[in-house]
Amino acid sequence: MRVEMTPVTEPAEIERTFANIDSDGGMIVNPDAFINYNLGLVIDLAARHRVPAIYGNAGGVAKLGALIVYNLDLLDHYRQAGKYVERILKGENPADLAVQQPTKFQFAINLKTAKALGLAVPQPLLIGADEVVE
Numbered sequence: 001m002r003v004e005m006t007p008v009t010e011p012a013e014i015e016r017t018f019a020n021i022d023s024d025g026g027m028i029v030n031p032d033a034f035i036n037y038n039l040g041l042v043i044d045l046a047a048r049h050r051v052p053a054i055y056g057n058a059g060g061v062a063k064l065g066a067l068i069v070y071n072l073d074l075l076d077h078y079r080q081a082g083k084y085v086e087r088i089l090k091g092e093n094p095a096d097l098a099v100q101q102p103t104k105f106q107f108a109i110n111l112k113t114a115k116a117l118g119l120a121v122p123q124p125l126l127i128g129a130d131e132v133v134e
Helices: 011-019 033-037 039-048 076-090 111-116 123-128
Strands: 027-029 054-056 069-072 107-108 131-133
Touching: 011 039, 011 076, 033 039, 039 054, 069 076, 076 131, 107 123
Parallel strands: 027 054, 054 069, 107 131
Antiparallel strands: 069 107
16 A cells, blocks of 8 residues: 655645546545635545545535545534633643543444445444444
């Protein structure tokens, strides 16, 4: 397997990236402001080029046609941050607080997109998904 990181800063670069993916390749789409703004284009190009992609964007993206969405649960993440703020305001030293990793994630699968790509989604993935779009 070959892994290639391809930063993009304009829509034409997104199109070139998809055009250069091998026929048996896939894509991990990291969320940032540029990608979020152009998410519709990214999802459309993935479908047009028949590229399976997993997206790190927050909820609702699977309904737009994304094959797989896996992201930390931002609401839970913010709740945890709020608990830290409370502890600090009650006098705990921030330097004494342990760094915590996210523990709750959102996982969604779009079966319509999987079918269009000719992919069978294994049952364990369907069972573990928080959302299955049909």
